[in-house]
Amino acid sequence: MPDSGGVTRLARRSQDTAATIAAFVRDGLWPPLVPSVVLAECLSGRQRDDVLTNRLLKTCEIVEEIPQQLARRAAALRASARRGSAVDAVVVAVAEPGGAVLSGDLADLRALAAHAHDVIVLRA
Numbered sequence: 287m288p289d290s291g292g293v294t295r296l297a298r299r300s301q302d303t304a305a306t307i308a309a310f311v312r313d314g315l316w317p318p319l320v321p322s323v324v325l326a327e328c329l330s331g332r333q334r335d336d337v338l339t340n341r342l343l344k345t346c347e348i349v350e351e352i353p354q355q356l357a358r359r360a361a362a363l364r365a366s367a368r369r370g371s372a373v374d375a376v377v378v379a380v381a382e383p384g385g386a387v388l389s390g391d392l393a394d395l396r397a398l399a400a401h402a403h404d405v406i407v408l409r410a
Contacts, residue, residue, distance in 0.1 A: 287319050287381045288346075289374055289395065290327035292388035292410035297342040306410065315386050320346045321376050349380060356380065366401040370394040381405045 288296060296303060310316040320343065329336050352360075359382070360375035367375075374394050381387050383403040388410035389395045399405040 287321075287377055287385050288324070288388040288410055289377045289391065290324050291390040293320065293324060293328040293339060293342060293346075295390055295410040296388065297338040299338065310388075315388075316345075318346050318388065319349050319380055319385075321349045321352060321373075321380050323352065323373050323376055327373055352376060363398050363401050367394075367397040370398045374398055378402050378405055 296307065307316065310318070325343070325348075328339055333340075356376070356379050360372065360379040363378055364370055364372065364375040370378075371394070374389075374391070375398055377387055377389075378395060378398040379402070381399075381402070382405055385405055387395050387399065387405060387407045389407060390410055392407055392409060395407045399407050
């Protein structure tokens with residue numbers, strides 16, 4: 287489950303990114319779930335600028351609706367961690383239980399995951 291930074295990093299075309307995605311596939315962490323709210327942070331709305339990100343998103347499962355219970359769980363995680371954005375909290379809440387969050391912003395997400403049920407945070 288990548289946050290916006292994770293999506294951006296995974297969308298880059300490089301050998302490192304390809305190796306990272308191959309490892310996620312091998313470990314059963316692919317395809318990732320991406321809450322639709324993450325798209326608001328990682329896309330610009332300009333097709334030319336978003337081409338690589340859109341290519342990656344085609345390989346992901348987009349969670350289009352955030353149920354009230356999930357939004358409330360994200361709010362509780364944010365309150366407990368006392369840090370992180372609402373979008374980061376939703377990403378961690380969607381990963382519960384037993385999921386992995388892929389990000390470059392490890393500090394905020396690890397703080398949120400410390401209050402979640404069985405969620406790990408990995409560098410994307």
